[in-house]
Amino acid sequence: MTRPEADRFVSLGFTAIDWIETYLCHGPGDVQGQELVIDDEMAAFIVKAYRLDAETGRRKVNRAFLSRPKGRAKSELAGALVCFEALGPCRFDGWDANGDPVGRPQVYPFIRCLATEENQSGNTYDNVTAMLEHLLETAGDEFPGIDLGRSAQTSSRIYIEGGGEIVPSTSSGAAKDGGKETFGVFDETHLYVQPELRAMHKTVRRNLVKRRAAEPWSLETSTMYAVGDASVAEATHEYAKAVRAGRVKDGGLLFDHREAPHVEDLHDDAQLLPALRYVYGDAAEWMDLERIAADMREPDTDPADARRYFLNQPGTASAKAFNRAEWDALARPDFTVPEGDPIVIGFDGAKWKDSTGFVATHLETGYQWPLGVWEAPLNKQEAERWEVPEREVDLCLALAFDTYNVVRVYADPPWYEEAVARWQGKYGEKTVAEWWTHRDKQMAFALRAYRTAMSGGDLSHDGDEAFARHIGQAVKRPARAKDDDGKPMWTIQKDRHDSPRKIDLAMAGCLSWEARLDAIAAGLNKRKRKSTVIVL
Incomplete structure (x- = not known):
């Protein structure tokens, strides 16, 4: 065996490419089952991902991030x-006579494929099952004993003879199995914006440090993120910037981004078209770039989303109604x-x-905080059966009236007409008012005032x-209405109709701010003078 020079680039990636092209096929799609050939661009990524230390043979990459446009x-x-x-x-098993690394299989591979939603196995796992x-069918004699989990006893995971598993997981399952991971795949991490998904990512990455001899590592695949979503992809990008700037020590990150x-x-x-040809790289030969360009120009396609998904550029702030970093800076948790x-x-x-919530605003200071929020489960099947506990909603509002001097409530009535009428009967129609958010012009002006309050620092929160x-x-x-100068206005919505990313507290916060402005205009913020009775 010949050890290579200490500064020589050595990698098991070439072995990986040969093995993949020998045994695997394309996954689900138009070319499913056909011969899989790794293009040069992706081959370069694999070689970098499997780079080894020329002295010890240990992996140099502990965490890889592959960022490419949609369809790549x-x-x-x-x-x-x-x-x-x-x-x-x-994994490394020594050097051959030429000083090139020789590999061996893992002793007990435990691989987790992470998905964003509870009732989905995930795109990665679907490819795995098709490939295996x-x-x-073609080389089963070389790999006996693989159980693809078709039986009731082994469903939801793949077992490997001699020990080993491939497991599809979601946020509820990531903390299970005792942290035996040798490899973890996080697919589409620009969607990991919910606390449960960010926690899942953190849990699995923490598990990857436990089996030193197995040299575990993780792979994130994603298109670029929407700025301010606080997604895992955005956090990884910030980490890569910090490493590049020398602010933090490189912990073995491979950040491969093409924009x-x-x-x-x-x-x-x-x-x-030249920009699309560049960003799709080798795939530009078989992608329908003219079709992609046409889709990007559709009237109902947000330009910021088009740039993010197809040009692989971080979503511009224009797509977002509010600046998340600006919002975070307004926090006053000590108040x-x-x-x-x-x-x-x-x-x-x-x-x-969906979700439902109350947001309160202190009349004097403009300080906001949620009184209560009820959110549907991430699991789509559970969400279908879920209903807001209306009794809790009533009690939450009653507690607010018992604790504070509530001078005004603005409530969007759809689905809650009966509840709003009940509140008006209990607390008074002058205090509780219907405020319909579907009124384009009124909503647009209210949102503009709310955003102005954030930008001007007039608002704070907990x-x-x-x-x-x-x-x-x-x-x-985009709103149908225009402002008094004829300029276009906007209201807010979720990123898509069935999105799990809720915005109801943002709407409630806006209504609460509008209620404060109207209460101040009505003089409700003025302290009443106490009358003095003089007894002679």
Whole structure:
């Protein structure tokens, strides 16, 4: 065996590419089952991901991030690497006569494929099952005893003869199995914005340090994120910037990001098509770039989303209604509203599948905090059966009236007409008012005032995580109305109709702020003079 020179680039990536192309096929899609050939761009990523220390033979990469535009088959590549990590010679086992590394299979591979939603196995795992089915059909004799989990006893995971598993997991399952991971794949981490998904990422990455001899590592695949979403992809990018700037020590991060050059006008083919050819790299040969360009220009396609998904550029702030970093800077967690002080309240929500909440605003200071929030489970099946506990909603509002001097409540009534009528009967119609958020012009002006209050520092809040998340997830929707100068305005919506990223507290916060402005205009913020009785 010949050890290479200490400064020589050595990698098991070449072995990985040969193994993948020998045994695996394309995953689900138009070319499913066909011969899988790794293009040069992705081959370069694999070689970098499997780089070894020329002295010790240990892996140099502990964490890899692959950022490419939509349609670049990132999940398929991740699935192929899962198969190689499960069955192939993926760990160092010495040097050959030329000083090149020799690999061996893992002793007990435990691989986790992470998905964003409870009732999905995830794109990566779907590729794994398709690839291993092909492997068993074409080379099953070389890899006996693989159980693809088709039986009731072994469903939801793949077992490998001699010990080893490939497991699809979600936020509820990531903390299980005792942290035996040798490899973890996080697919589409720009979607990891919910606290449960960020916690899942942290848990699995923490588990990866436990088996030193197995040299565990993780792979994140993603398109670029929406700025301010506080997604795992955004956090990884910030970490990469800190490493590059020398602010933190490199812990073995491979950040492989390909981004298109800036395109000023998406309707100009002379600018857009070269940018698409660049960002899709080797895949530009078989991608329908003209079709992608046409889709980017559709009237219902947000330009910021088009740039993010197809040019692989971080989402611009223009797509977001509010600046999350600006919001975070307004936190005053040390402040407490005194009992009995005047407050106003905003209410918004739905009864099923979504979320509902109250946001209070201190009349004197403009300090906001959520009185209560009820969010549907992430699990779609559970969300279908979930309903807001209306009794708790009533009790939450009653507690606010008992604790503070509530001078005004603005409530969006859809799905809650009966509840709002009940509140008006109990607390008075002058105090509780219907405030319909579907009124384009009124809503647009209210949102503009709310955002102006944030930018001007007139507003503060308690730093509540759910409140901040809803603020950060609200995206602009062009309003039909224009302002008094004829300029276009906007309201807010979720990033898509069925999105798990809720915005109801952002809407309730806006209604609460509007209630404060109206209460001040009505003079409700003026302290009443106490009358003095003189007895002669």
